[in-house]
Amino acid sequence: MADEPSPYLTATATAYDAVADLYTDLVRDSLDGLPLDRAIVAAFADLVRADGPRPVVEAGCGPGHMTAHLRDLGLEASGVDLSPAFIEIARRDHPGLRFELGSMGALDVRDGSLGGLLSWYSIIHTPPQELPPYLTEFRRVLAPGGHLLIGFFESEGEPVTEFDHRVTAAYRWPIDEMADLLRKEGFTEVARMLREPLEGERFRRGHLLMRAV
Structure with a gap:
């Protein structure tokens, strides 16, 4: 990624x-009333734990509740998150965890050192033409x-x-197109979960569980 942040960042x-x-x-x-969301996050955690004791990073962690x-x-x-205010809140609310200010497109993580990476609605503000480098970075840091x-x-x-x-401009993606982009970056699909919007939600939610190859 470039040294100077993109204007949208x-x-x-x-x-x-x-x-x-x-x-x-x-x-x-927010997870309390979302059993399907909790289930796919739990499946992700089970798979990571089964592969051994490697760390996990949440890229775009916001206030740290998912971390x-x-x-x-x-x-x-x-x-890791771009927002100084979010990092301050995350450190305050979850003092036993590590939170760093930074871009999910330039993670301060060694190549192949992570057992898992969570991107929980953190790519939604990325313009489509700028998304592939982020997915490349996700693959770089995963074992x-x-x-x-x-x-x-x-x-x-x-x-x-x-x-x-x-909050700010965002994008909705076809789940098949997102899966294709991830395959091009060195991932294979393990599972997907699509759910219809609940009361108070506007859009269908897509979730892809991928494995680095």
């Missing part, structure tokens, strides 16, 4: 800094056989579609 970090406390309150217990959930599932988890779980808003039969996310 700066815009995304600034937008989330402005709503960090409100966003944290909204997502803190803490991974810890509770028995993983050695840490988080062969390591697992990636990526969550995103699914486009429901439409091509990649920009939508009016409440």
